[in-house]
Every structure is written in structure tokens, then in C-alpha cells.
Amino acid sequence: MMTTTTAARILLLVATRKGAWLYYGDTARRSWRADGPHFLGHIITHMVLDPRDGRTLLAAAKTGHLGPTIFRSTDLGRTWNEATKPPAFGPAAGTQARAVDHTFWLTPGPADEADVWYAGTSPQGLFRSEDGGVTWVPTSCINDDPQYRQWMGTVQDGTPDGPKLHSIIVDPRDSKHMYFAMSGGGMHESLDGGGTFAPLVEGMEVVEGFDPAVITFHDPHCVRLCPSNPDRLYQQNHCGIYRLDRPSKRWVRIGKNMPKAVGDIGFPMAVHPRDADTAWVFPMDGTSVWPRTSPGGEPAVYGTRDAGNTWQRLDAGLPGSQAWWTVKRQAMTADRLDPVGLYFGTTSGEMWMSRDEGRQWESVARHLPEIYAVETAEIA
Amino acid sequence: MKVLIPSALLSYTGGSHVEASGATVADVLEHLDRRFPGIRFRMIDEQQRVRPHIRLFYEGEQLRDLDRPLHDGGELIIVQALSGG
Numbered sequence: 295m296m297t298t299t300t301a302a303r304i305l306l307l308v309a310t311r312k313g314a315w316l317y318y319g320d321t322a323r324r325s326w327r328a329d330g331p332h333f334l335g336h337i338i339t340h341m342v343l344d345p346r347d348g349r350t351l352l353a354a355a356k357t358g359h360l361g362p363t364i365f366r367s368t369d370l371g372r373t374w375n376e377a378t379k380p381p382a383f384g385p386a387a388g389t390q391a392r393a394v395d396h397t398f399w400l401t402p403g404p405a406d407e408a409d410v411w412y413a414g415t416s417p418q419g420l421f422r423s424e425d426g427g428v429t430w431v432p433t434s435c436i437n438d439d440p441q442y443r444q445w446m447g448t449v450q451d452g453t454p455d456g457p458k459l460h461s462i463i464v465d466p467r468d469s470k471h472m473y474f475a476m477s478g479g480g481m482h483e484s485l486d487g488g489g490t491f492a493p494l495v496e497g498m499e500v501v502e503g504f505d506p507a508v509i510t511f512h513d514p515h516c517v518r519l520c521p522s523n524p525d526r527l528y529q530q531n532h533c534g535i536y537r538l539d540r541p542s543k544r545w546v547r548i549g550k551n552m553p554k555a556v557g558d559i560g561f562p563m564a565v566h567p568r569d570a571d572t573a574w575v576f577p578m579d580g581t582s583v584w585p586r587t588s589p590g591g592e593p594a595v596y597g598t599r600d601a602g603n604t605w606q607r608l609d610a611g612l613p614g615s616q617a618w619w620t621v622k623r624q625a626m627t628a629d630r631l632d633p634v635g636l637y638f639g640t641t642s643g644e645m646w647m648s649r650d651e652g653r654q655w656e657s658v659a660r661h662l663p664e665i666y667a668v669e670t671a672e673i674a
Numbered sequence: 675m676k677v678l679i680p681s682a683l684l685s686y687t688g689g690s691h692v693e694a695s696g697a698t699v700a701d702v703l704e705h706l707d708r709r710f711p712g713i714r715f716r717m718i719d720e721q722q723r724v725r726p727h728i729r730l731f732y733e734g735e736q737l738r739d740l741d742r743p744l745h746d747g748g749e750l751i752i753v754q755a756l757s758g759g
Contacts (some may be wrong), residue, residue: 359754361681361721366711376712479751528720 301495302672307351308639309338312663314353316371318673323635323649332371340624343370343398344426344672346408352427354397354413358636362396364413366427370673379429381413381421383437388442392417399624400427401462404469414459418446418476422488435490436482442491445479445509453513454478460623461517465524473517473527480512481529497545499533516563516623520572523570528602530563530623531576537602548602552577554608556589556596562626566651567635571601574608574628574652576621576638586641587618595626595636597652611655612646619644625668631672639665676749677706683752684719686710694750699730700740702750717752745752 306317306326315330332338336355344350356362364377373458378555386473394415403410409426416625420433434443436459449456460479465471470487473494481498482491493509500511513532520526525540535549535558559580574597579585588594594609619642626638636648643662648655678722679687694709696702697714700722707714718727722740724730730737731751732744742752 320703357682359680359725361719361725363712363716380709380712382715385721391721393721393723 297397302480302631302674304463304631305343305671305673306636306637306645306658307341307657307669307671308345308645309341309353309624309667310639310643310663312664314341314371315659315662316373317645317658318651323629323631323647328659329371330530333365333372336535338666339394339398340377340400340667340669342402342669344402344403344411346405348621348671348673350426352411354400356396359407361470362394362415362426364367364397364430365401368388371390376430377430380483381415381419381430381432384432384434386438387592392419394419395456397421398458399460399462401464404466405463407469412462412464414462416456416458416472416619417449417452418457418459418479420459420462420474420488427439433488433490442479445493446476447478447510450479451569457609459512463517463519463527465519466521467524473519473561475514475517475529477532478510478513479517480509481514494538494543495545496543497538497547497549498531498536501533511537515561518563518565518573520565522566522568526570526601528565528573530560530600531667532559532580534558535560535563535575535602547604548598549575551598551603552596552605561623562622562638564628564636566628567628567630568632569599572597572599573602574598574626574636576626578620585618586620588606588620591616591618591642593617593619595638595652607657608652609643610653611648617640622666624669625665627668629670635670637670639666639668641665675700675744675746677702678749678751679752680752682752682754683713686713686716696748698735699732699742699744699745699750702744703740708718729753731756 304319308315311332313331317326321514339354341353351367353365353620365374399414402410411423418437422431461475463473472484482493483494486490527538529536536545552558564574573638596605619640629635640657645658693707
């Protein structure tokens with residue numbers, strides 16, 4: 295495998311329960327300089343650098359007491375400004391009245407739509423910005439549609455941290471082709487730029503005893519589109535790992551090929567930037583009361599090189615026992631260098647990385663707050 | 675009137691005591707937001723409800739109705755409820 299000769303440096307964007315950190319890597323990805331905390335004490339659920347301009351940084355924030363907002367920086371976090379109109383639902387009466395608890399997911403728009411961003415919230419809502427994240431407009435066909443509201447359920451139907459809209463994906467070939475996922479509420483697709491959406495859940499399983507025909511019961515945890523083949527998506531679901539090859543509408547449960555003792559439950563999903571047959575997951579214990587820890591206290595990434603037909607355990611360098619953490623759905627990602635660097639942040643506040651596609655792992659940072667999200671960006 | 679600002683909102687006001695005017699709670703909060711953009715939404719959600727861990731007091735009374743009339747000379751006290759983790 296080639297070793298990268300590029301002078302690109304990786305910037306890690308780490309969002310935690312108590313603030314955000316930026317880690318500047320050297321060109322070899324061997325040493326990392328911490329810049330932070332930013333927003334100490336704020337719950338930062340996601341922080342993303344706009345790949346279109348390489349300088350606009352958005353952070354989704356709230357605190358234990360205060361409502362949600364979006365902070366923006368155009369100088370890599372040296373200064374921050376607050377969105378003048380953060381994501382917020384429209385006014386409604388009675389049980390239809392919802393308030394955004396937090397913005398959970400941020401997705402920059404396509405390359406040909408500068409300043410467009412999308413946001414997913416808890417409870418489930420889809421929002422769009424056309425001014426680089428300064429003001430946000432609700433997507434009424436999702437947020438206010440009676441059918442979608444039924445599929446979303448109530449807050450009490452959601453996950454312990456609140457039901458979420460996430461995995462907002464814009465097809466890099468066609469900005470009118472979009473996907474998003476909801477926990478719970480299934481996977482959805484739009485062919486008209488977000489004007490209308492329809493479920494895309496065929497083949498996805500639900501908890502035993504429930505009817506998979508009911509969209510509400512579907513719980514995709516994280517969905518990724520392969521940059522090298524935008525017709526292929528991988529999904530880590532509450533009920534397994536899946537692959538979808540368009541134009542098919544049927545997800546295939548490739549997690550059946552995982553070792554039975556480990557299972558195919560988890561939160562994150564990461565994909566290779568240049569090889570659509572390669573993807574990585576971080577399994578967790580989804581048995582009994584759902585401990586949401588590494589199975590057996592032995593954390594490992596699992597990778598596939600053949601589109602999910604076989605999986606390899608990748609745990610060299612990780613703790614061999616008594617490590618009871620896991621990795622949340624936004625907290626594992628890949629860079630675009632060669633070999634690909636993999637990164638994940640743990641619920642126990644550790645950052646890990648591999649500069650050889652998962653073969654060997656090493657710690658980047660320890661003793662951070664619980665890590666909610668990790669993103670990478672290339673900087674000069 | 676005087677408005678007492680909790681520590682979580684000092685990043686907006688820069689001080690714990692500020693002046694704002696208005697005939698109702700809503701008016702005072704609107705005035706605050708004009709002076710310190712964004713501060714209102716951190717306290718009041720989009721359905722015009724006081725957020726769960728924010729409390730407003732006026733003359734010893736906890737306020738839940740944003741249309742509650744106020745008079746000049748009083749003090750609106752904004753506090754962050756005891757919670758954490």
C-alpha cells in the first residue's frame with residue numbers, strides 16, 4: 295500500500311458533552327496539538343468544517359440550562375458568532391407543538407450550492423440554511439407532515455437521549471437526490487431536492503415481535519454514502535448492519551456475516567473514501583438491557599474489504615480487556631489520505647486513531663469528556 | 675427595569691445586572707433580545723414556553739405567563755434551575 299506523500303494535515307473536530315476541541319495533526323499524523331476547549335460546559339453534539347471553503351466551522355450547541363443554538367466561525371475557531379435564527383419548529387398548538395431540544399447533525403450542502411447547509415434535530419426535524427448557517431428554515435414537508443409526525447412518534451418513543459434526525463446525505467452527483475434517517479422513524483429519500491420524501495426501509499429488520507411494515511419501528515443508527523460509488527450506502531442499524539446498492543431499494547443485512555459472539559449491533563459506520571467495498575463498524579453489546587458497551591469489555595473495530603461478505607477484527611493497540619466504553623454514531627470517521635486514517639472517540643473521553651486503515655491503533659487524547667462526534671478535515 | 679442575569683447568560687450581557695423595558699414579560703424579553711441578540715431563544719422556546727431549566731421571578735412570584743404585566747421599577751430575576759450532571 296502506498297504511503298501518502300501529500301503535505302495535507304488532518305484537523306480533528308471533536309465534539310463532547312462538555313465542549314469542543316480541535317486537534318491539529320502533523321503531516322505524518324503522528325503528533326497532535328490540542329486547541330480547546332471551545333465552549334467549555336456546552337453540550338456540543340456535532341462540529342463540521344465546510345469542505346467547500348475550508349474555513350467555515352459550524353458547531354451545534356446547548357447547555358444543561360439553555361436552549362439550543364448554532365455557533366459559526368470563519369477562522370477555524372479563533373472567533374465565534376451565533377446563528378441569528380437557529381433551527382426551530384414553527385408555532386403549533388397542543389400536542390403538535392414541538393421545540394428543538396438540540397441540533398444533532400450538520401451536513402454541508404453540495405459543492406454547487408455554496409452556503410447551503412442541512413441540520414437534523416432532536417426531536418426529529420429537518421432544517422436548511424442558505425446563508426452558511428446564519429439562519430435556518432424548517433422543512434415543512436417533514437416537520438409538519440401528519441404522516442411523518444406519526445412515523446416520528448413522540449419523545450417518549452425515542453432513544454434515551456431523545457429521538458433524532460440524522461445521516462443527512464446529498465448525492466454528490468445530483469443535489470436534488472437526498473437521504474436522511476430517523477431514530478426512530480426509518481430511512482427516507484427525496485428525488486426533488488427535499489420537496490418530498492418517501493421511506494426506503496425494505497429489507498431493514500425491526501425488533502422481534504414488531505411489524506417492519508410500520509415505519510416508526512425502524513431505527514437506523516448511522517448511514518454513509520460511499521464517495522467512490524454514490525450508488526452504494528452502508529447502514530449501522532439498531533437491528534444489524536446493511537448495504538444498499540442502488541437502484542435497488544432493498545437493504546441487505548451484511549451483518550449476518552459478523553462473528554456470532556460479537557453480533558452486528560452498534561452506532562457508527564465509516565466508509566473508505568476510494569474503495570466502496572471497504573467499510574468499518576464498532577460493535578457494541580446490544581443484548582439483554584442493551585449495556586451499550588464493547589462486547590465483553592474488549593473493544594474492536596471490524597472492517598470489511600468485500601462489501602460485507604467477510605469481516606476482520608481490528609483491535610491491535612486497543613485495550614484487551616476491562617474496557618467498557620463504546621463509540622457513538624457520529625464519533626467514528628475516516629480521513630481521505632492514503633493509507634486512510636481512521637479515528638474514533640469514546641464514551642469515556644478517549645480519542646483513538648489508526649494511520650493504516652485499522653491495523654494498528656494508538657491513543658490521540660485521553661481524559662476528555664464523553665465524546666459525541668468526531669469529524670476530520672484537511673488543512674494546508 | 676432591572677434584570678438579573680444568571681451566569682449561563684453572561685456571555686450575552688457581559689454583566690449580571692442589565693436594564694430593559696416593557697409592559698409585559700414578553701416585552702422585556704424582546705427588549706433584551708434586541709440588546710443582546712440570541713439571548714431570548716436560549717430561555718424561551720419556539721412555542722413561547724419558558725425552557726425547562728430556566729425560571730423567571732418578579733416580586734417573589736414565579737412567572738409562567740409571558741403576557742404577565744410588569745411595572746417600572748421592579749426587578750425581573752432570571753435564574754437557572756438547580757440541575758446538572
